[in-house]
Amino acid sequence: MDKNSLSQLKKKLEDRRLKLQDELASFSKKDEQVKGDYDTNFPDFGTTQSVDEEALEVAAYDSALPVEYALELRLANINKALDKIKNGSYGQCEKCSEKIDIKRLEAMPEATLCLKCQQNN
């Protein structure tokens, strides 16, 4: 891969990382102990608790968790891709070691598998 494409993809990954971090920060608290880990805030709808309010809090927490998990997973993949750029193994399929098509990387810079392996996965 030429340097130009690589730096463009790196820029894309860094942009995505910032956006993801913002999204995560909007409804969760960054876990300072574990790098890249976020804890979903338990929503507080007030101190006087009725049964209804408590049920509402639990429901809001339950619905935020899978979203947080999906975002965290994407963020981990993006960090992994940025690490690969650093150590020079970026753009290589993790399964067959072939080069991943540049068009695929432009659409999904955090891809770790080539299209063929992805389809057979």
Ligand SMILES: [Zn+2]
């Ligand atoms: Zn492959």
